[in-house]
Amino acid sequence: MTRTDKRRHRMRKMLAWSGYTLLLVLLLPLLPYAIQAANDTQNNPAGYTPPTVVNPIEVPSPGAELWREVRQRDGSYVGDTQVKGVETGVLINKAGEDWRLFRMQMLVPYGAILMGAILGAILVFYFTRGTLRLAGGFSGKKILRFTLSERMVHWFTVALFWLLAVTGLILLYGRFVLIPLLGLEGFSVTASACKEAHNLFGPLFLFAMLALFITFFKDNFYARGDLKWLSKAGGLLGGHVSAGRFNAGEKIWFWLATLLGFALCITGLILDFAVVGLGREAMALSHVIHGISAVIMIAVSFGHIYLGTAGMEGSFSSMANGYVDENWAKSHHDLWYEEVKGTAIDAQEGKQGGGVPSGGVAQARRDI
Amino acid sequence: MAVMKFYCDPERCIECNGCVTACKNANEVPWGVNRRRVVTIKDGEPGERSLSVACMHCSDAPCAAVCPVNCFYTTDDGVVLHDKDICIGCGYCFYACPFGAPQFPKVGAFGTRGKMDKCTFCGGGPEADNSAEEYTKYGANRLAEGKLPLCAEMCATKALLAGDADVIADIYRKRVVNRGASVFNTGISYQNSTLRNPKGTPGKASSEN
Amino acid sequence: MIAQLVDGVFWNIAVAIFLLGIAWRIFAVFRHGARQDLAEPRGSAASGAIHTNWSRFIPRREIVAKINLHVIAGYMFHLGLFILLLFAAPHIKFAQDHVLGFGWPAMPHWAFVVVSQIAFAGLLLLWLQRVLHPVTRLISRADDHISTILVFVVMLTGCMALFESYTGLRVLHRFSVELFMIYFPFSSLMHAILFASSRGYTGAFFSVRGVKA
Numbered sequence: 001m002t003r004t005d006k007r008r009h010r011m012r013k014m015l016a017w018s019g020y021t022l023l024l025v026l027l028l029p030l031l032p033y034a035i036q037a038a039n040d041t042q043n044n045p046a047g048y049t050p051p052t053v054v055n056p057i058e059v060p061s062p063g064a065e066l067w068r069e070v071r072q073r074d075g076s077y078v079g080d081t082q083v084k085g086v087e088t089g090v091l092i093n094k095a096g097e098d099w100r101l102f103r104m105q106m107l108v109p110y111g112a113i114l115m116g117a118i119l120g121a122i123l124v125f126y127f128t129r130g131t132l133r134l135a136g137g138f139s140g141k142k143i144l145r146f147t148l149s150e151r152m153v154h155w156f157t158v159a160l161f162w163l164l165a166v167t168g169l170i171l172l173y174g175r176f177v178l179i180p181l182l183g184l185e186g187f188s189v190t191a192s193a194c195k196e197a198h199n200l201f202g203p204l205f206l207f208a209m210l211a212l213f214i215t216f217f218k219d220n221f222y223a224r225g226d227l228k229w230l231s232k233a234g235g236l237l238g239g240h241v242s243a244g245r246f247n248a249g250e251k252i253w254f255w256l257a258t259l260l261g262f263a264l265c266i267t268g269l270i271l272d273f274a275v276v277g278l279g280r281e282a283m284a285l286s287h288v289i290h291g292i293s294a295v296i297m298i299a300v301s302f303g304h305i306y307l308g309t310a311g312m313e314g315s316f317s318s319m320a321n322g323y324v325d326e327n328w329a330k331s332h333h334d335l336w337y338e339e340v341k342g343t344a345i346d347a348q349e350g351k352q353g354g355g356v357p358s359g360g361v362a363q364a365r366r367d368i
Numbered sequence: 369m370a371v372m373k374f375y376c377d378p379e380r381c382i383e384c385n386g387c388v389t390a391c392k393n394a395n396e397v398p399w400g401v402n403r404r405r406v407v408t409i410k411d412g413e414p415g416e417r418s419l420s421v422a423c424m425h426c427s428d429a430p431c432a433a434v435c436p437v438n439c440f441y442t443t444d445d446g447v448v449l450h451d452k453d454i455c456i457g458c459g460y461c462f463y464a465c466p467f468g469a470p471q472f473p474k475v476g477a478f479g480t481r482g483k484m485d486k487c488t489f490c491g492g493g494p495e496a497d498n499s500a501e502e503y504t505k506y507g508a509n510r511l512a513e514g515k516l517p518l519c520a521e522m523c524a525t526k527a528l529l530a531g532d533a534d535v536i537a538d539i540y541r542k543r544v545v546n547r548g549a550s551v552f553n554t555g556i557s558y559q560n561s562t563l564r565n566p567k568g569t570p571g572k573a574s575s576e577n
Numbered sequence: 578m579i580a581q582l583v584d585g586v587f588w589n590i591a592v593a594i595f596l597l598g599i600a601w602r603i604f605a606v607f608r609h610g611a612r613q614d615l616a617e618p619r620g621s622a623a624s625g626a627i628h629t630n631w632s633r634f635i636p637r638r639e640i641v642a643k644i645n646l647h648v649i650a651g652y653m654f655h656l657g658l659f660i661l662l663l664f665a666a667p668h669i670k671f672a673q674d675h676v677l678g679f680g681w682p683a684m685p686h687w688a689f690v691v692v693s694q695i696a697f698a699g700l701l702l703l704w705l706q707r708v709l710h711p712v713t714r715l716i717s718r719a720d721d722h723i724s725t726i727l728v729f730v731v732m733l734t735g736c737m738a739l740f741e742s743y744t745g746l747r748v749l750h751r752f753s754v755e756l757f758m759i760y761f762p763f764s765s766l767m768h769a770i771l772f773a774s775s776r777g778y779t780g781a782f783f784s785v786r787g788v789k790a
Contacts, residue, residue, distance in 0.1 A: 066378060066409065066415070066417055069409055069410075070409065070419070077409070079407040079408050079409040079410075079411065080407070080408045080411045081405050081406060081407045081408065082385055082388070082405070082406065083388075083402045083405040085402075087468065088402075088405060088407075088468065089407055090407075090468065091407050091409070091419060091421060091467070092466045092467065093465065093466050093467070093468060094466070095463075096430055096463060096464045096465055096466050097430055097464070097466060099434075099463060099464060100430040100433055100434050100464040103434055104433050104434065148706070148709055148710055151709045152646075152702065152705050152706060152709060155705050155709065156698075156701060156702060156705055159701055159705075160701075171436050171458070172436070174436060174437075175435070175436055175437065175438050179437075179438060184437070184438065184439075184451075184454055185453070185454065187437060188437050188439070188453070188454040188455075188456060188743075189743045189745045189746060191436055191437045191456050192456040192457075192737075192740050192742065192743055192746065193737035193738070193743075193746055194737075195456050195457075195458055195479070195740075196736055196737050196738070196739045196740055197733065197736055197737050199478045199479040200478055200690050200693065200694065200736050200739065201694060201697060201736070203478075203694060204694050204697065204698055207698070271479070272477070272478050272479050273477055273478075274459065274479065274481075275475055275476060275477055280462070280463050280468075283459075283463050284463050287463070321709075321711065322709075456740065457740065476686050476687065477686070477687040477690065478686075478687065478690045480686060483742070
């Protein structure tokens, strides 16, 4: 077979399989109904009619219907009331207890466990394995990795993230951790300050996330070699794996942070603007998503921060002044290094005195 | 110790909103805050019933559980109160409360609500009993004077009962027994009756004949 | 006790240092005078001074692309700050009660929050650029960083006290303002006053020579 024939054959196979999968996916929602129908025929064979009771005393448990509607078990029932407001006609808010149980019995303990476990694992790793040194040492030549605008966007997001994370954690855990230290009045002041700071500067985080996403998404798509990088844990288990400008770990962090960050922003805006009148169920659901996303994002950010600072030698300078050592680039991002190795400059350039890199105007412009 | 509870009898409530008015009058609540409200179910249809709802002073109060600053406390009488000086106005108690009891005086963007206000069972707050500060912040403290909440005292039909849970349960049990007897008398469930008061049951509190 | 100090003695000290310091700095700048120019003036110095004061608000076309972040973030911050100072309800109340005796309409609460977000973002972007750009990082001194941090603290404590229910937070905000006022005359924050004379001098100098600067 010629290559075109083989290709055509492959295309047809792919099309067929896609078609079958699509059909299966479309038919899948019908499965519960099929199961239901099967059960009905089993319980009520064809021709069966339930017996009629003649003239019963129609005394159901008095008020059962009333209380069922009050209790909202069958769905939301809204009565009438003179009080104007959101959901004032609702007698029992079912979502409230569900949310209370989730927040106090799941989010608070499991969130602490998740964040504590990851922090603990990082500390254990640091104190046993230590900083991962740069193979071959520093070469003395540096390459520009992040431009000024990229670094600006990153640190802007960092500043907001820290403000929001710290104030958010104080609001979630302060009752258990800080009230014993500060007392009820002392913590009330702290919590009020944190609530104001969190609610007021939260919406800014949306702009930061948008800017961050637009700045970095181009190099974060899947590329060949990412799965291999993951399977070898980036070379942690020994050996060397290739990577482009961003390795698979960085890409996962980018997409996770994007997903969680936008979830936080949207749910945060819903929570911040209760004035819109969305109701308690929407608020509770938003809080659930907000809390889970926040805890996960904080926990994973510990790893990101560790790797960018103490974890790998030579990494922090990429975000601090934009430059990385040539050896670092060769060692960690060799495919990217191949693209940019012509731009390496001496590490001492632009450090003290003078301040003008000898690359001239072109170099200066690339800084921005 | 007495455990204070409310109970509103939907068979007797005539939706007069006397309880609402009494509460607002006794406690000088700010505009927009409704500590108590009357909700009518199946308005205009057979089986219409009304219920007067405010804070139910739960034994395991969800509002107290979720408060980030722990501003709630339960008195010896089982009344759930909170400290407005500690409250930061986050609104979590309102999200958690099944009855929508917590109220907020302000409506604004960026989570601005003001300090939470709710039914206190006419029990005041953490300030000194019957002091001026207590009255401005929390309203009347009738419990300290040995009285029961004004909403229940004002109820014309004694639909809304407030007081010791055992006593209230006993009162309601007697009512239910009487009504059950009246149902057997007439053969229809009072849930389905169009008339609120079944005929042919003289001497019963719920009958008009 | 601390609240009384902050609202009383410290405030008076801070205002005194603020006003006297500014007066001293302005005097120090102007006492040298301008060099006598004996040539026939080709334009009015005053009109040049005023014109340049206004024209410098918009950067030159040739360098706009290079400094666009400075311009945008700069305006975000400065405009936001002045709107907050002048039209935030708690500030107007303060001016009415303690300074002027009269007030004026305040902006709604949500507008206050939006403006403070813009100002906050502007300040953060400006300071980040100062730290991250290799040139500005080298030429920045402690004074620049302290000024930024002081303004940042003032704004942050202001927002944290927004619930207006806690004396402690309001006192913290006021105290940070007092620190700011004490630091103001001795730092580059004086640009808030001196920019007018600086632009004015350039404008006057060139206008007298017949050049529109």
